[in-house]
Amino acid sequence: MKFFTLSVLLVLYFALGLVNNELEKEITGQNIEKYYSGGLLKTEIDKVKNIADYLFKVDLEPETHSIKVDEKIVWRNKSRFSANEIYFHLYANAYKSNNTVFSGYYKLAPENRTEFQISKILVNGTKKEFIYVSKNKNYPQDSTVAKIMLGKEINPDDSVIVEIQYRLKIPVSVKRFGRAKGVNFYFVSQWFPKVGVFENGKWICEPYYPYLNFYSDFGRYEAVISVPKNYKVAATGTEEGITFSAKRNIFRFVQNGVHDFAWAASDNFLYRKEKFTRRNGTVIRLDFFIQPGRIKYFERYKNAVKNSLRFFEENIGEYPYQTLTMVDVPRTSASSGMEYPTLFTVSAPLISPIETHSPEKLVAHEFSHQYFQGILANNEVYEAWLDEGFASYAASKIMEKYYGKGLLTFKLAGYYPVYGINFLSYNEIPVIYSIEKIPYNEYDRSLSVYYKNLTLGSIADTSCKLPGRLSYRVNSYAKPELMLYSLERILGSEKMFGILRDYFNKYKFKHPKGADFIRVVQSHTGGGLTWFFENVYGKSALFDYKIKYLKKTKKDSYKLFCERIGDGVFPVDVFIYTSKDTLRKFWDGRARWKIFEFSTHEKVLGAEIDPYRKNLFDLNFANNSFLLSTSYSASLALSANWYFWLQNALINFGGI
Amino acid sequence: MTVKEILTLGARTVYYNKKFVILFWGMNAAGALILTLPIYYILADNLNNSILGYKLLNEYDFSWLLQIKFLYAKNIGQFPYLLYVLTGIYLLVQNFFVGGLIAVFHNPQKNHIVDFFYGGVKYWLRLTRLLLIVLVLFYLAFKLNDIFGNLITWYYAGVENAMGDFLTRSFRYVFLLFLIGVLMIFSDYTKISLVVNDRTKVLKELLEVIKLTSVNFYKIFTVFVIVALIGGLGAVVYNLLGILIPAKPYYYLILLFVLRQMLIIFRLLIKMLFYSTEILIYKDLTAKVINVQPEEKEVIT
Numbered sequence: 001m002k003f004f005t006l007s008v009l010l011v012l013y014f015a016l017g018l019v020n021n022e023l024e025k026e027i028t029g030q031n032i033e034k035y036y037s038g039g040l041l042k043t044e045i046d047k048v049k050n051i052a053d054y055l056f057k058v059d060l061e062p063e064t065h066s067i068k069v070d071e072k073i074v075w076r077n078k079s080r081f082s083a084n085e086i087y088f089h090l091y092a093n094a095y096k097s098n099n100t101v102f103s104g105y106y107k108l109a110p111e112n113r114t115e116f117q118i119s120k121i122l123v124n125g126t127k128k129e130f131i132y133v134s135k136n137k138n139y140p141q142d143s144t145v146a147k148i149m150l151g152k153e154i155n156p157d158d159s160v161i162v163e164i165q166y167r168l169k170i171p172v173s174v175k176r177f178g179r180a181k182g183v184n185f186y187f188v189s190q191w192f193p194k195v196g197v198f199e200n201g202k203w204i205c206e207p208y209y210p211y212l213n214f215y216s217d218f219g220r221y222e223a224v225i226s227v228p229k230n231y232k233v234a235a236t237g238t239e240e241g242i243t244f245s246a247k248r249n250i251f252r253f254v255q256n257g258v259h260d261f262a263w264a265a266s267d268n269f270l271y272r273k274e275k276f277t278r279r280n281g282t283v284i285r286l287d288f289f290i291q292p293g294r295i296k297y298f299e300r301y302k303n304a305v306k307n308s309l310r311f312f313e314e315n316i317g318e319y320p321y322q323t324l325t326m327v328d329v330p331r332t333s334a335s336s337g338m339e340y341p342t343l344f345t346v347s348a349p350l351i352s353p354i355e356t357h358s359p360e361k362l363v364a365h366e367f368s369h370q371y372f373q374g375i376l377a378n379n380e381v382y383e384a385w386l387d388e389g390f391a392s393y394a395a396s397k398i399m400e401k402y403y404g405k406g407l408l409t410f411k412l413a414g415y416y417p418v419y420g421i422n423f424l425s426y427n428e429i430p431v432i433y434s435i436e437k438i439p440y441n442e443y444d445r446s447l448s449v450y451y452k453n454l455t456l457g458s459i460a461d462t463s464c465k466l467p468g469r470l471s472y473r474v475n476s477y478a479k480p481e482l483m484l485y486s487l488e489r490i491l492g493s494e495k496m497f498g499i500l501r502d503y504f505n506k507y508k509f510k511h512p513k514g515a516d517f518i519r520v521v522q523s524h525t526g527g528g529l530t531w532f533f534e535n536v537y538g539k540s541a542l543f544d545y546k547i548k549y550l551k552k553t554k555k556d557s558y559k560l561f562c563e564r565i566g567d568g569v570f571p572v573d574v575f576i577y578t579s580k581d582t583l584r585k586f587w588d589g590r591a592r593w594k595i596f597e598f599s600t601h602e603k604v605l606g607a608e609i610d611p612y613r614k615n616l617f618d619l620n621f622a623n624n625s626f627l628l629s630t631s632y633s634a635s636l637a638l639s640a641n642w643y644f645w646l647q648n649a650l651i652n653f654g655g656i
Numbered sequence: 657m658t659v660k661e662i663l664t665l666g667a668r669t670v671y672y673n674k675k676f677v678i679l680f681w682g683m684n685a686a687g688a689l690i691l692t693l694p695i696y697y698i699l700a701d702n703l704n705n706s707i708l709g710y711k712l713l714n715e716y717d718f719s720w721l722l723q724i725k726f727l728y729a730k731n732i733g734q735f736p737y738l739l740y741v742l743t744g745i746y747l748l749v750q751n752f753f754v755g756g757l758i759a760v761f762h763n764p765q766k767n768h769i770v771d772f773f774y775g776g777v778k779y780w781l782r783l784t785r786l787l788l789i790v791l792v793l794f795y796l797a798f799k800l801n802d803i804f805g806n807l808i809t810w811y812y813a814g815v816e817n818a819m820g821d822f823l824t825r826s827f828r829y830v831f832l833l834f835l836i837g838v839l840m841i842f843s844d845y846t847k848i849s850l851v852v853n854d855r856t857k858v859l860k861e862l863l864e865v866i867k868l869t870s871v872n873f874y875k876i877f878t879v880f881v882i883v884a885l886i887g888g889l890g891a892v893v894y895n896l897l898g899i900l901i902p903a904k905p906y907y908y909l910i911l912l913f914v915l916r917q918m919l920i921i922f923r924l925l926i927k928m929l930f931y932s933t934e935i936l937i938y939k940d941l942t943a944k945v946i947n948v949q950p951e952e953k954e955v956i957t
Contacts, residue, residue, distance in 0.1 A: 181814035293818060330816050350818040408718065413829040415822040421721075424736060427798045428805075428829070432739075440718040447719055451726035577707075606707055620727060621720055625707035634709030635699035637909050642695050644916045646688040646739075651923050653743045654684075654750050655840055656790060 035282045036322040038220055038256030039238035039342070044320040048257040048509045051078050051217035052195045058225045060186065060265055065179055066169045071192055073162040075154075081201035082153040086123075086160065088130065088146050089216070091190035092116055094208035095171055095178075099141040102175075105210030105469065111172040115143075116193070120165040123148060130193075136207055144208040146193075164193050173334040175210070180333035184231075187327070187335035187345065189262035190214065197379075197511070206381040209464050211472055214260060215379040218509055221261040226250045232271055234289040235263035236343045238323045255321070257509060258341035259377050264327045270295055274302055276309050278318060284309065287325040294328055297348045297359065301326060304363035307402040312371060312394070315497045317504040319370065326363070337362055339369030339391075350415050357399055357406040361442075364395035375508045383514050384463035384472070389480020396442030396481065405439035423645070431652070432645045443485050443616060446478035450617075458540045459483065460514065482616045483536050489614040490532070491525065499524050531569060536617065541568030543617045545589065545609045547626035550576075552604070553597070560596040560607050560626075562587060568617065572610040578602035604628055657940045662879055666933035670925055673760055673767055679753055680924045681917075687746045691739060698728045751787060755779030757928065758851040761935045775851065782850050785858045790843045797835045804828050841869055841880055844930060848938045872941050879933050887926040894919040 037045060057070040077083055094102035096115040106112075121128045130146035154160050170179045170186050179186045196205030197217050204215060225233050226248050233239075237255025255261070266289075274286040286305060290298055305326060309319055325343040329336045336347035344366035348359035372394070373380055373387035380387055399406065410422035410433065420435040457471045459479050466472045488496040503512070503520045518533050535541045544565040553559050562574060569589050576583040580602050587594045587609075608625035610618065618624065657665075702724055703709035711717065725732060759775025760767050805828060812821040845865040846858070855861055869876050894915065901912050 180816065183816040291816075293816075331818050332814060332816050350822050413822065413825040415818075415825060424739070427801055427832070429832070438716050438718065444718050444722060448722050451722060608707055619723070620702075621717075621723060622702045622706040622708045627705050627707060627709075630704050631709055632700070632704060634703045634712050635696060637713060638699050638703075639692050639696040640909060640913055643688050643692040644913075644920075646691045647684055647916075647920050648923075649739070650684050650687050650743065650746055651920070651927070654746060655927070656747060656787065656794065656843060 032322060036238075038254055039322040040256040041282070041318075041320045041322075044257065044509070048218055049078060050219045050256070051076050051198075052219040054192070054194075054219060054221045054223075054261065056192065056221075056223040056225075056261070058223060060225065060227045060231070062184060062186075062228060062231075064169070065171075065186075066167055067188065067191070068167050069165070069192065071164045071166070073164075073193075073195060074159055075162065075195050076159040077154045077156055077198065079198050079201065080156055081198070082155050083150070083198055083203075084153050085147045085149050085203070086154075086162065087133070087196035087203035087205035088148070089190075089194045089196060089205060089208070089214065090116055090130070090144050090146050091194070091208040091214070092168055092177065092192075093143045094190075095174070096143060097141070099139060100144065101136050101139045101142045101207045102144070102210050104139065106174045108174060109172075112174040112178070114169045114171040116166050116168055118164060118166040120163070121148065122161075122163040123150060124161055126151070133205075134207070139207070142207050145196075145205050147203075147205075162195075166193075175334050176338055178334065180330040180335075182332050183266070183268050183330050185264070185266040185268060185330050185333055187262070187264045187329060187333060189260075189335070189338065189340060192261070194260070199511075204379065206464060209381065211469055212384055212464055213373070213380045215377075215381050215511075216259045218257055218259050218377065220254075220256045221258055222252070222254045223261060223263065224250060224252045225263060225265070227265050228267070230267045231265050232267075232269045232289065233263060233265045234269070234287060234325050234327045234343065236261045236325075236341050238285070238321075239287075255342060257320070258374070260340050262338075262340035262343055264289065264329075264335075264345075268292065268330075272298055272302075274306075276306055276324075278313060284319060284321070285323045287323060288328070289326070290328040291330055291347075294348050297328070300354065300360060301328065301346070301348075301363060303402075304360040305367060308364045308367040308398050311398045311401060312368075315397075316371060316394075316500050317375075317508065320375065320508075321370075324367075324370070337366060339366045339373065341374050342370070344369065349417075351417060353417065354403070355407040355419075355437075356409050356417055357403060360403060361395055361399050361406075364398040365391050368394040368398075371504065376504065377509070377511050378513065379511060381464045382462050384476035385459050385480040386512065386514060386517065388476045389459070389484065392446065392477050392481040393484040396485075399442050405441070408438040408440055424649075431649050434641065434645060443481060446481040447616065449473055449478035450482060454542060454619075455540045459537045460539075479536075479617075486536065486614060486616050487521070487529075487532065489612060489616075490529070495524060531571070535568045535570065541617075542566035542619060543568035543570055543615055544619045544623070545570070545572055545615075546620070546623040547607055547609060548593075550604070550607050550626045550628055552628075556601055557597070557599045558604055560598070562594045562596070562609055564589060564592050566619065570610075570615045570617075572615065573612070574607065574609050575611045576600075576607045577605045579605060657936060659875070659879055659882070662933050662936050662940075663882065665936055666883075666929055669761055669764065669932040669936075670928045672764070673757075673928070674925070675769075676753075676757055676760070676772060677921060677924050677928060679772075680750075680927070681921055683746070683749055683753065684920060684924065687742055691735075691742055694731060694735065694738070698724065698731060702727070747787060748784060751783040752776040752780050754847060754931070755783050755851060757931060758848055758935065761932050762848075762852050762939075779847075779851050782856055782858055783847055786843065786846055786850065786862065789858060789862060790839060793839050793842070794836075797832070797839060801828065801832045801835070804831070837877075837880060837884075841876060841934075842866060844934050845869060845876075845938055848931070848935050849942075852935070852938065852942075868938075868941060872937075876934075876937060879937060880930070883926060883929050883933060886929070887923060890919060890922040890926065 035042060053074045055072040059068040093115050094100045095108060095113055098108055128148045130148060132143040133145045133147055134140050134142045135145060136142055168191060172178055172181055177189045194216055196203045197215055221237060227233055229247055229249055233251040235253040236258060237253040240252045240254050243250040269289040270292055272288040276284045276286055288301060321342050323342055327345045329345050329347050336345050338345045346359055346362050346366060352358045368391035369387055372390040378386035407419050408421055409417040409419055411417055418435060419437050420433060421438060422430045422433040424432040453470050453474045457466045457475045459475050461475060463476055466475055499521055503517055507516060521529055546563045546565055548561040548563045550560045571589045572587050574585040574587055578600055585596055606625060606627040610624055708720060753776060756772035756776035760772050808824050842865055846862045849861045849865055897915055902908050
C-alpha cells in the first residue's frame with residue numbers, strides 16, 4: 001500500500017512539474033528553473049540548513065469540514081547531541097476544550113473546537129504513540145505538545161522518518177486556524193504535527209499560546225492537496241501544478257527553506273496573478289486571493305505588496321522565494337492579519353480611503369513578517385519582539401515612504417469613516433468631536449499602546465511569561481517599534497538600515513536572538529550604545545527630561561536648569577534659542593539635574609532638551625522646552641476649540 | 657395653515673423676540689466656559705512655558721495629544737461626569753427659559769422681559785416633571801437602539817455581507833436619529849400644551865400630544881425636518897467660511913471665534929424657530945371649530 005501511494009505521488013510529481021513550467025513562464029515570463037529550485041533562489045540554497053522536511057497528502061472534505069492527512073517527516077539531527085525522543089507541536093489541539101493554554105484567552109464554543117484524530121504513527125516503520133507533555137501547571141490538560149520515545153539514540157547527522165495519519169475537523173475560527181461562517185472558506189494553519197527545535201541538546205517545544213505563534217526548524221515542504229472541483233487553494237510555496245479530475249482538483253505546492261506551511265481553500269476566491277521584478281531582473285510571482293466584495297481593493301493590495309517588496313529590497317535584503325501569496329479573508333473569518341512563510345492573510349474595511357492607511361499598513365506589516373520571523377526565524381514564543389517589533393517598525397517606514405502621513409478618522413454606524421477626532425460619544429452618537437484632517441505619525445499607535453502600560457515587563461522579558469495581553473502588546477509591538485525609531489534617530493537612517501541589512505545577511509535562514517541583533521548594532525557603533533539597550537531594552541525605565549527654569553542671572557548671563565525626572569538615562573542635545581542663533585549643548589543625561597550657565601549678547605528666547613525628539617519614550621514632550629516669556633496663545637487657542645465643541649454639545653443636549 | 661405660512665409666521669415671531677436669544681446664548685456660553693476651564697488649566701500647565709505651544713499653533717501633533725491624555729488621565733477621566741452634571745443643570749435652567757419663551761410666543765403682545773421671566777417661573781416645575789419623563793423615554797429609546805444593535809451583530813456574525821451589515825447599521829443609526837426627533841417633538845409639543853392650556857397634568861398632556869402628533873404626523877414632522885435642515889444649512893455655511901479663514905498667524909483665530917459664535921447664535925435662533933413653528937402648528941391643530949354658517953333671519957321691516 002505504501003509503495004502504491006509513493007508511486008502515485010511520484011507520477012503526480014512529474015506530471016504536475018511539466019504543467020508548472022508552462023504556468024510559471026506564462027506568469028513570470030522567465031524560465032524559473034534557471035533561478036529557482038524548490039521555490040527558493042538557487043543563490044540562497046547553500047545558506048539554508050534543512051532539518052525537518054515534510055510531505056503531505058491532504059483531502060479536504062467540505063461536507064464534514066474536515067481534512068484527511070498523510071504526513072511524512074524526515075528529521076535530521078544536525079546538532080552535536082544525540083536524541084532519544086522527538087518533541088512535536090500539536091497546535092490544533094489548542095482548540096480541543098476550554099482547558100488549553102490557548103483557551104485561557106479565547107473561550108471556545110462547541111463550534112470552535114477540534115483535535116487531532118490520529119490513526120497511525122510510524123517511526124522508521126515501527127508503530128509508536130504520542131506521549132502528551134503539559135508544561136503549563138495551570139493547564140495540565142493542554143495537549144499541544146507531545147513526544148515520541150524513539151527507543152534508540154539518533155546521533156548527530158542521523159535522521160529519522162516519522163509517518164502520521166490523521167483526520168482533523170476544521171472548526172469555526174476563533175483565532176487563526178478555522179473556517180469562516182456563511183461562506184466556504186477554510187484557513188488551515190498549525191494543522192499538522194510539527195517537530196520542535198532540538199537546540200543545545202534539549203528540545204524547545206512550547207505549548208500554543210493565545211497570542212504567540214511558533215518556533216520551528218527550516219525544511220523542505222511539499223503538499224498535495226485535493227479539494228472539490230470548484231475550490232481554489234492558496235498555500236505556502238510555489239504551486240507546481242494542478243491535476244483536474246471529474247470531481248476533484250489536486251494542487252501540489254513545494255517550498256524549500258521555510259519553517260511552516262499554511263494553506264487556504266475556498267470556492268469563493270477571486271484569483272489575480274502579478275509579478276514583481278527584482279533589481280537583478282529575476283521575477284517573483286505574486287498570487288492574490290481576494291474576496292469578491294473586496295475586489296475594489298485589488299490595486300491597493302497589489303501596490304502595497306509591491307511597495308513593501310521594493311522597500312525591503314532597497315533597504316534590507318532580497319526576498320528569496322519564488323512566490324508570495326496574499327489571502328484576503330472573509331469578514332466572518334478570524335484568520336486575518338496572520339503571517340506564514342511566503343503567505344500572509346489580510347482583510348479590509350468596507351469603506352476605507354487611502355489616507356486611513358488601511359488595509360495598506362496591515363499588508364505592509366504582514367509582509368514584513370516574511371523577513372522578521374519568516375527568514376530571520378527567531379523564537380516567537382520567547383522573543384516575539386524580534387518579529388512583531390521589527391515588522392511594526394518596517395511597516396511604519398513603508399507607510400512613511402510610500403503613503404505619507406495618515407489621517408485620523410472615527411467611524412459612524414460602525415463603518416463610515418469621518419476625518420477627525422471623536423473625544424466623547426454616547427450610544428455611537430458623537431457628542432464632542434472635531435471634523436478636520438488631522439495627520440498622525442506612524443509610531444503614534446505604539447505610543448498610545450505604550451502609555452497604557454509603562455512598567456509591566458520589559459522588551460527583554462520572555463514573551464510567553466509576560467503577564468497578560470496588554471503587557472505582551474506593549475513589550476512585543478509598541479516598545480520595540482519605539483525603540484527602533486529612537487535608535488534610527490540616534491544613528492541616522494543610513495546607518496540604521498546598514499545595521500538591518502547586516503543583521504539580515506548574517507542571520508537569514510537561522511534562529512537569531514535579541515542578543516544577536518544587539519551585537520550587530522554594537523559592532524556598527526563601536527559598542528557605544530550599551531546605555532541605550534540597558535535602559536530601553538533590558539528594563540522598563542521611565543524617561544522624562546525637563547527644563548525646570550531658564551533665567552537671567554545678570555546682564556547677558558543666564559542659568560538653565562535641566563532635570564531628569566524618570567529613572568531612565570538618555571543622553572540629550574540641549575538647544576538654547578536666541579533671537580539670532582542657536583547655542584548647542586550636550587548633556588549625558590546621567591545626573592538627576594544639570595545646570596548650564598552661559599552668556600550671550602543676543603536676546604534669549606528659550607531652551608529645549610532633545611529638540612529632534614530622538615527619545616520617543618520621553619513621557620512629556622512639552623516640558624522638554626522652556627520659554628523665557630510665558631505665552632498663553634496655544635492654551636487659549638486650543639481651549640477656544642474645546643469651548644466651541646462644548647457649546648455645540650450643550651445645544652444638542654438642550655434639545656431634550 | 658400651510659407649511660409655508662407656518663415657517664413665515666414662525667420666523668417672524670422669532671425675529672420680533674430675537675432679544676431672548678441673548679439669554680440662551682449667555683447660558684450656553686457660561687455652561688461651556690465652566691466646562692472649558694479645567695481643560696484650559698491643563699493646557700496652560702502643559703504649554704504656557706513650552707516651545708511646543710508655538711508649534712501646535714501651526715501644526716497638529718497627535719503624539720502630544722496622546723501624551724496629554726495620558727499625563728492628565730485622572731482629570732480628563734472625570735470630565736464626562738462634570739459634563740453630565742453640568743448638562744443636568746443646563747437643562748433645568750433651560751426649562752426656565754423655555755417656559756418663558758413659549759409663554760411669550762403664545763401671547764405676542766406680552767414680549768417683555770418681565771413676562772418672559774414670569775412664564776419661566778410659572779411653568780418651570782411642570783416642565784421639569786416633563787423633562788424627567790422624557791429622560792426615561794430617551795433611556796428606553798437608547799436601550800431599544802442597543803437591543804437592535806446586538807441583534808444586528810448577532811445576525812451578521814455569521815453572514816458574509818459587509819454591505820448588508822453597513823446598511824442595517826446605517827438604518828439603525830437613522831432610526832435612532834428619527835426616534836430622537838420624535839421624542840423631541842413629543843417633548844416640545846407637551847411643553848407647548850402645558851403652557852398654552854395652562855395645564856399641570858404632565859403625563860396626561862404627553863399622551864394627548866402623542867395622539868395629536870400621530871394624527872397630524874406628516875405636517876408636524878415635515879415642519880420639524882425643514883427647520884432642522886435650515887439649521888444644517890447654517891453648519892454648511894460655517895464650514896465653507898471656516899475653510900477661508902487661515903490657520904495662521906494665530907490671531908485669525910479671533911475671526912474664527914467670532915464666526916463660531918455666530919453659528920452658535922444661529923443654532924439657538926433655530927431652536928427658537930422650532931418652538932415658534934410648533935406653537936403655531938399646535939394652536940392651529942387644537943383650535944376649536946366654530947360653525948360660521950350664516951343663518952337667515954327674518955328681517956322685520
